Amino acid sequence: xxxxxxxxxxxxxxxxxxxxxxxxxxxxxxxxxxxxxxxxxxxxxxxxxxxxxxxxxxxxxxxxxxxxxxxxxxxxxxxxxxxxxxxxxxxxxxxxxxxxxxxxxxxxxxxxxxxxxxxxxxxxxxxxxxxxxxxxxxxxxxxxxxxxxxxxxxxxxxxxxxxxxxxxxxxxxxxxxxxxxxxxxxxxxxxxxxxxxxxxxxxxxxxxxxxxxxxxxxxxxxxxxxxxxxxxxxxxxxxxxxxxxxxxxxxxxxxxxxxxxxxxxxxxxxxxxxxxxxxxxxxxxxxxx
Numbered sequence: 001x002x003x004x005x006x007x008x009x010x011x012x013x014x015x016x017x018x019x020x021x022x023x024x025x026x027x028x029x030x031x032x033x034x035x036x037x038x039x040x041x042x043x044x045x046x047x048x049x050x051x052x053x054x055x056x057x058x059x060x061x062x063x064x065x066x067x068x069x070x071x072x073x074x075x076x077x078x079x080x081x082x083x084x085x086x087x088x089x090x091x092x093x094x095x096x097x098x099x100x101x102x103x104x105x106x107x108x109x110x111x112x113x114x115x116x117x118x119x120x121x122x123x124x125x126x127x128x129x130x131x132x133x134x135x136x137x138x139x140x141x142x143x144x145x146x147x148x149x150x151x152x153x154x155x156x157x158x159x160x161x162x163x164x165x166x167x168x169x170x171x172x173x174x175x176x177x178x179x180x181x182x183x184x185x186x187x188x189x190x191x192x193x194x195x196x197x198x199x200x201x202x203x204x205x206x207x208x209x210x211x212x213x214x215x216x217x218x219x220x221x222x223x224x225x226x227x228x229x230x231x232x233x234x235x236x237x238x239x240x241x242x243x244x245x246x247x248x249x250x251x252x253x254x255x256x257x258x259x260x261x262x263x264x265x266x267x268x269x270x271x272x273x274x275x276x277x278x279x280x281x282x283x284x285x286x287x288x289x
Contacts, residue, residue: 005252005254005255006252006254009252009254009255009258010254012258013254013257013258013261016263016264017261019264020261020262020264023262023264024089024261024262027089028087028088028089029087031084031085031086031087031237032086032236032237033086033087033088033089033090033237034086034089034090034234034235034236034262035072035077035080035081035086035089035090035091035092035234035235035236035244036069036089036090036091036092036234036235036247036259036260036262037074037077037091037092037094037228037235037244037245037246037247038091038092038093038094038246038247038249038256038259038260039094039095039096039202039206039228039230039246039247039248039249040053040058040093040094040095040096040106040249041053041095041096041097041099041248042097042099042101042102042142043055043058043099043101043102043105043106044099044101044102044104047251048135048138048140048142049134049135049138049140049142050250051248051250052251053249053250053251054251055104055105055106057251057252057253058105058106058109059105059109060253061249061253061256062093062109062110062113062115064253064256064257064260065091065093065256065260066113066115068089068260068261069088069089069090069091069260070088070089070090070091071090071091071092071093071115071116072090072091072092072116073092073116073118073159074092074094074116074118074159074199074200074225074226074228074244075199075225076090076116077090077092077235077241077244078225078226078241078242078244079241080237081235081236081237081238081239081240081241082241083237084237084238085237086236086237089262091260092116092118092244093110093115093116093117093118094117094118094119094120094161094202094228094246095117095118095119095120096120096163096202096204096206096230097120097121097122097125097132097144097163097167098119098120098121098122098125098126098144098145098150098163099142099143099144099145100142100143100144100145100146100149101142101143102119102145103145103149103152103153107119107153107156107158110158111153111156111157111158114157116157116159117158117159118158118159118160118161118200119150119153119158119159119160119161120160120161120162120163120200120201120202120228121144121145121150121160121161121162121163121190122144122163122164122165122166122167122204123162123163123164123165123186123189123190124165124166125144125166125167126144126145126146126147126150127147129143129144129146130144131143131144132144132167133167134167147193147194150194151194151195154194154195154196159199159200160190160194160196160198161198161199161200161201161202161228162183162186162187162190162198162200162201162202163201163202163204164182164183164186164201164204165181165182165185165186165189166182167204168182168204169204169205169210170182170183170203170204170210170211170212170215171209171210171211171212173212173215174214176214179212179214179215179218180218182215183201183215183218183219183222184218184222187201187222187224198224199224199225199226200224200225200226200227200228201219201224201226201227201228202227202228202230202246203215203227203228203229203230205230206228206229206230206231206246206248207229207230207231208229208231208270208272211229211272213274216243216274216276217276220242220276221276225242226241226242226243226244227242227243227244228243228244228245228246229243229244229245229246229272230246230247230248231245231269231272232245232246232247232248232259232266232269233245233247233266233269233271234262234266234267234269239271240273240274242274242276243272243274245269245271247259247266
């Protein structure tokens, strides 16, 4: 099958690069540089599912990012957003789901280079050792992480976050007890099992329709430091530091370059706005200042 993205993405990147360079310099000079949060899933060479990135590609991604941006933790990202000042474009690396294969090359690479990373795991799959439903549906029963692997990662400085008890669409859940199971109970159990603080929650699937303002409330009230979506968009100084917008990354290097260097098409992504004292979805274009 012809991959048209392999042609379009580099052409688009090259055509918009001068504009990106100019916008970045202006933003950094004004202390308005963005924080880009990337969401990976699985790093392996078998290309078992569409969200698997090869080991070679991931290493190239890390090299390219490290040469051009500040690679920071989610906590540092929140600090820069909160104070309303960021003088250099920054990138955060995160992982979703929790695939055992990540412990072969990707996580050791990050820990060796002391690059911050937040690793979101789905608790039920870890405890049962069963594949994720979305992989089983593809006929690819890929193994999740074990508790021992997660403990080793936490001991090496990787931030472990919650991705719910099961990998379910929280946007479709209205029952409070079910939401509590995914947001609150999963965090408490993960904390007891790993013995480390669980400070962040990532919504499964993470698109706009998968978010839930009641779940946001619960995460806030439970003491999470922040929650992550994955519908694209960038985080600018002055934006809500509790909700961090992320961009899913695939195996293509041009997709990474387009996203990390701030894609002009995604600067005005409709933002999920949320307030802890009046939880609701406000569908509006978000402003940069």
